[in-house]
Amino acid sequence: MRSQALSALLFILLLTSCRSVKPRPGQDTPGVQSGTIAFAGPPGSVQSMDANLTTYSYVAITDGVISGLGTGTPPANAIQLPEGAAIYPGLIDSHSHAISLFVPTINDSTGNPFWLNLASVNVMLQPLCPPPSCPPQQQNCTVQSNSCFSPMTTQDQVINVLKNAKPNALGWVLGWSYEPSRLSCNNASYGFLCPNNFENANSQTALAQMDAIRDDVPMMVTSESGHIVYVNTKGLEQLNLCLPGNGSAKCYAPIFSPQAEQCVAKQGQLNEDLAVYAVSYILGLMNTHMRTQEDPLPVFRQLITASTQKYSQLGFTTVQEGAASSDVIAIYLAVAKAAPLPVRMAFLNFIQQPLSGSTYQKQIAIAADLREGLAHSDMFLAGIKLFADGSNQGYTGAMTSPVQYTNVNKPFTDTACFPQQPYNGEADMDANSLSQAVQWSHEKGLPVFIHTNGNLAQAHSISALTGNSQAGIRDVIVHFTMPTQEQVQSVAKASSIGVTFLMNDFYYYYQPLCEQLLQPSGTANMYPAAWAASSGLHMGLHSDTPVTPPSPLFSMWVASSRSVQAPAWMPALLPECQQNRSNQLISRLQALKAYTSDAAWLYNRDAPSKGVTPIGSLQNQYAGDLVVFSADPLNPATDLSTVKVLYTVHNGKIVYSDPTGSNPLIWPN
Incomplete structure (x- = not known):
């Protein structure tokens, strides 16, 4: 936020909150439920999503972490699952706002x-x-x-x-x-x-x-x-x-x-x-306009509270704020201090400053301190957000041959604004700028998440990341819209780079991208999840909300069906676009991993490390995060559009409850 009326207040909030989030030994952590809670069902109803895909019949959580998994007699007072229900790790959002x-x-x-x-x-x-x-x-x-x-x-x-x-x-x-x-x-x-x-x-x-x-x-x-x-x-x-x-x-x-x-x-x-x-x-x-002496952050409090509650209703237990200034992080800390959020927050710190001069490096140092200060809280700074380019739908993704924009209009054809013609997008940061920002971030132990849509921006991002890799740091390419198969393999070979795919974008925007903006040749393998899976690449699926709806089961359905919306007001999809539509299909299991164990890998929280409780699978001493679905998404007979969330549990606390499935379905119309 750049409102000068807020900046001084929020900077103070950021500093004081950062200093206060480290708990003392034995101190209760806000949002962590003390005591034990357990869920039980028939054999195979608890899907751990661990490396062996182990299944159980019950799971117990004590003081916020998983304390028991088994197939025998469940703990006393365990909540019994209704027939057909299934338990999975709490879902992890790999990119949204x-x-x-x-x-x-x-x-x-x-x-x-x-x-x-x-x-x-x-x-x-x-x-x-x-x-x-x-x-x-x-x-x-x-x-x-x-x-x-x-x-x-x-x-x-x-x-x-x-x-x-x-x-x-x-x-x-x-x-x-x-x-x-x-x-x-x-x-x-x-x-x-x-x-x-x-x-x-x-x-x-x-x-x-x-x-x-x-x-x-x-x-x-x-x-x-x-x-x-x-x-x-x-x-x-x-x-x-x-x-x-x-x-x-x-x-x-x-x-x-x-x-x-x-x-x-x-x-x-x-x-x-x-x-x-x-x-x-x-x-x-x-x-x-809305603030009062009693509440200096009414609009932001309402936005954060409403969104995190909705994410929780959808089964998420970890949610991302994908381009957060220091002001936005301070706002979250202030809101959560008054009332713990129902989800864990992952921040990508976007430093809205030029790379020239010393300000950018100083902000990275502040981000590193904040990351350390938040290490034991229910929020964490996941890394630095970089923008390699913009949006393909808006003609601001950075392209290069053989992918060319079509139907380009002014202002992009205006040589006074864009002297390099024919216009083919704009790079926010070129390879050298990205490399410099990655280097500075890595020197402070911070990963980077690079937003990239165009194929030129992807090449710049891969070059910057592979040229500045550092042991123990995992970086992420966000969106990764149209890489070649060779580029996917090169990222997988690096072993320290993960990717996220905006799968919902395929459903809503494939038609204009294929027919008008990039043509069929440029969209034949958009969001190549199948290439990523076959290369052993760790990947997440995401919604980039508020661009598309934050519905994880919907994203899994799109990824495993490559379905495209056919709105009543749009013409039928052209045959040459229809034939490419089913490329890059992945299984439901691969899609579920992208919301659980793989997504945890992207945040470097897939295993115990430096006292940080891991997430993404149901294992002993992992975070007590789980979601109970009304039907098993991995069952091929399950229609994903009919599945409801019955419970969401975060840090051992039931944060959303609909045990009879009486609430309306949440599925994009």
């Missing part, structure tokens, strides 16, 4: 939402809204509610919602999770073939398009990917960016590709770190 999940549900002081939900994907896993009743003169209306989901299907719907919106209590009109690649413009065309979306500036800049919708109040719209934000003139003025002609001493300067970012920012499109800054700025304003 938890604090952002429920942003559109936050109401202002008047009871109205700060943000309008413009998503075409049901990220928040809400019930569907009833069909809208359109007035005769309005053919593109939609239900606007922060308690149910109604997908945006056309650009006209988006425009109507923004045009008719009442400004929130901050005086802004704010739109959340807009995605032009999935919007139709007629029965046969969609996405970037439509002439009127904010990503197509051939006729008008995004600034002009936004001003045409609203010029009376500041307005901002975020992309679903999170890598691009669109603003009107009043919004651009309010954000106070360091642009030519703006000499304010307190303006915010772009870090990645500053000349290109400043150029497109003047046209109303904010890329990469400017997008992160803009969203953080608004969240800071929201919190300032």
Whole structure:
């Protein structure tokens, strides 16, 4: 967060919290349940997910760690599983941005939402809204509610919602999770073939398009990917960016590709770190508006509490905050200090500073101290987050031959902003910058997690990691969207590098990526989980929430079926894309490992080390984290879309309970 009203307070919170998280010998750790709790069922109902895939009939947890596993008589008072239920280790989220999940549900002081939900994907896993009743003169209306989901299907719907919106209590009109690649413009065309979306500036800049919708109040719209934000003139003025002609001493300067970012920012499109800054700025304003003397963090407390509860309902016991500034980490510590969270939090520290100068290295040193300070708490700093590039859907992933972007429009074809033509994406950090950041991080004992989508960015990331490997440090390539088979094998050979695959992205975005952005040749083996599995590569599956829904069973289903969404408003998938769709299938077991034992490996918490309780499998002295499913996901006859979470147990404490399975199913619509 970059709200100056918060920064001083949060820095103090960060320091004091870090000093206070080391427990004294014999001191109770917040969130750890004392005493013993046990679950029991028929033989084979407890799936350990250990190296031998051992099964049991009961599991016992004492004082927060597993104390017993067996097939004989269970402990007294063990909770008996209903018929068909199965126990697994608590699920581990290998990449998401938890604090952002429920942003559109936050109401202002008047009871109205700060943000309008413009998503075409049901990220928040809400019930569907009833069909809208359109007035005769309005053919593109939609239900606007922060308690149910109604997908945006056309650009006209988006425009109507923004045009008719009442400004929130901050005086802004704010739109959340807009995605032009999935919007139709007629029965046969969609996405970037439509002439009127904010990503197509051939006729008008995004600034002009936004001003045409609203010029009376500041307005901002975020992309679903999170890598691009669109603003009107009043919004651009309010954000106070360091642009030519703006000499304010307190303006915010772009870090990645500053000349290109400043150029497109003047046209109303904010890329990469400017997008992160803009969203953080608004969240800071929201919190300032809502805070009281009794609660200085009401908005952030609500976001963190709601998201971690939802993750717990889905069976997660470890959740990631995937690009956390020191301010965000301090907020989590403050919220958890008041009330322990139902999950363990893993932070990726994103240092929003240029590599030049000494500030970046100082921030790495602070991160190393924080990692040590959090070592025995229910939160941990997993590593440093680096961005090699942006989003393929937003044309900001860094590509190279033979993969080329197609249907590229202004501003990316504007030589004043992007002199290197034909345009094929932008690298946030090149190979040299990545290598330097990896080296500095490793010198402080910190792993790195590199965000990479384009094939050029992947090559840069692999080079930086293999050239700076260090014993005992495990690094992670996040997303790893389109590597070659040889690149996958080279990463596996390094043995100290893991990967994560944004499998849900395949379901929701394969069609526009295959048909419009990258063509079939560039998407034939997207998210190559099968190559990774056959190479012995440790991998995680993830949702990158709030980009896609944080549903682990859904991700497992996508990975084991390679299914693609067919929305009613989109045309049928082209045959040449259909034939590549089933490449890279993996088994349900491989997908489950990606949420348990393999995911624990990515965090270097798969075995006892330096007094840190391991996670990811059910073994004696491992963390007392488990999930009870209503049916066994590994049973081929089990329809994953019908499986419910009956219990989630974290550190020996039942944090979610639905023993009869009476709660509604949680499955993306």
